Amino acid sequence: MTIAPPNFYPPFNILRLSHVELGVTDLQASRAFYEGILGLRVSAADDEALYLRGMEERVHHSLILRKTPQPVALSLGFKVFADADLDRAAEWFASKGLPVEWVTRSQCQRCLRTQDPFGVPLEFYATMQRLPPTHQEFAAYRGVRPLRIDHCNVFCPDVDAAYAFYNEMGFRLTEYTQDDESGRFWAVWMHRKGGVHDIAFTNGRGPRLHHLAYWVSNPLVIIDLLDLMATSGYLANIERGPGRHGISNAFFLYVLDPDGHRIETYCSDYQTVDPDLEPIRWDLKDPRRQTLWGAPAPRSWFEQGVPFEGVTPVDPVLAGQPIVAP
The missing domain is CATH 3.10.180.10 (2,3-Dihydroxybiphenyl 1,2-Dioxygenase, domain 1)
Structure with a gap:
């Protein structure tokens, strides 16, 4: 494979990996591990899902754990620069013959769901609910x-x-x-x-x-x-x-x-x-x-x-x- 020139002017502007959603079989056991051992901070929780973030993260979550019958990966989430990038992303993925769907996420204003050519589920958003900073709450640091x-x-x-x-x-x-x-x-x-x-x-x-x-x-x-x-x-x-x-x-x-x-x-x-x-x-x-x-x-x-x-x-x-x- 020949290395291609980097694309400095892509069809839409992705900032970074934002979050991952995983399916877990036991939310209580998962919470004990992710909160109690690793030390992630819980932003929200109910009977169906657990939302966690790191100590420096201002967005609502970087990890969603959702109750599922079997362990699965549910989606990879990316933050884009601005709301207009979501529309450009939708056009680009549609031009590739890939599915495009606007989905409701309670923490995001707009969320685009699609997939790559192999079927990996991808989600893109521009704005997620922000929470107060916790990086200097050193008494709350746990685990790693x-x-x-x-x-x-x-x-x-x-x-x-x-x-x-x-x-x-x-x-x-x-x-x-x-x-x-x-x-x-x-x-x-x-x-x-x-x-x-x-x-x-x-x-x-x-x-x-x-x-x-x-x-x-x-x-x-x-x-x-x-x-x-x-x-x-x-x-x-x-x-x-x-x-x-x-x-x-x-x-x-x-x-x-x-x-x-x-x-x-x-x-x-x-x-x-x-x-x-x-x-x-x-x-x-x-x-x-x-x-x-x-x-x-x-x-x-x-x-x-x-x-x-x-x-x-x-x-x-x-x-x-x-x-x-x-």
């Missing part, structure tokens, strides 16, 4: 003290096609892994907000949600989270880390919630605001790619993901395989 949503990662059966589609939408490539034999992308990291990524696509059976990541203040709070999980009944939910990614340079930890949704706590990546920043290429077999210190990821990290509701995953077109921990 999540500050804000950072990115999500999606298993994708055709990373080349996903890259082309999201590049046209204005997402810029920062790093990528490429298969030498075929020349195809194995994974891409793409951003809007000036970090390493708002969304990443990883080769695999999909589409399925690989993980959702929250930004934390420093690596020490990740160590605190490990101690907390190991001594409060969540030892088996620690999947991978702590470590430092080669890609992104970020310090990380991956854990699983009670339904198997993968959550990353993440800090220390780098800025990518310069429009002429060249993307970094990684070889699929480079052991520093996954973890700068050379530790490979477990097989579950390459195979376990959560399906999007109503979307049937398919096998990937690329059979390349990175180094896997024994």
Whole structure:
């Protein structure tokens, strides 16, 4: 796959990943984990859904947990610059032959629901209800003290096609892994907000949600989270880390919630605001790619993901395989 020029004048202006909606089977167990262990703050709750945000977030929520019969991913939400961008987005997705629907969301003035070519459900809004700031309410900090949503990662059966589609939408490539034999992308990291990524696509059976990541203040709070999980009944939910990614340079930890949704706590990546920043290429077999210190990821990290509701995953077109921990 050839790297395309970044699209500096996209059809509509996406600011950042805003929120993710997950389906969970037990809201009480999920609340105990996300509020009591991770430390997200509850904005609203009822018998059907739980709305949470990080300590720096002024919008109503960055995570919705909705009661469902089985664990699923329900939508990925993005904030656009202005209300007019919603109309431009609706026209653009319709021109691609993709479904467009205006949906009611109690916290948003207008919300556009659509999907990408693989069926990943996407939502866009310009204005969400704002709440008072809490970033200096230090007595309320708990768990790993999540500050804000950072990115999500999606298993994708055709990373080349996903890259082309999201590049046209204005997402810029920062790093990528490429298969030498075929020349195809194995994974891409793409951003809007000036970090390493708002969304990443990883080769695999999909589409399925690989993980959702929250930004934390420093690596020490990740160590605190490990101690907390190991001594409060969540030892088996620690999947991978702590470590430092080669890609992104970020310090990380991956854990699983009670339904198997993968959550990353993440800090220390780098800025990518310069429009002429060249993307970094990684070889699929480079052991520093996954973890700068050379530790490979477990097989579950390459195979376990959560399906999007109503979307049937398919096998990937690329059979390349990175180094896997024994």
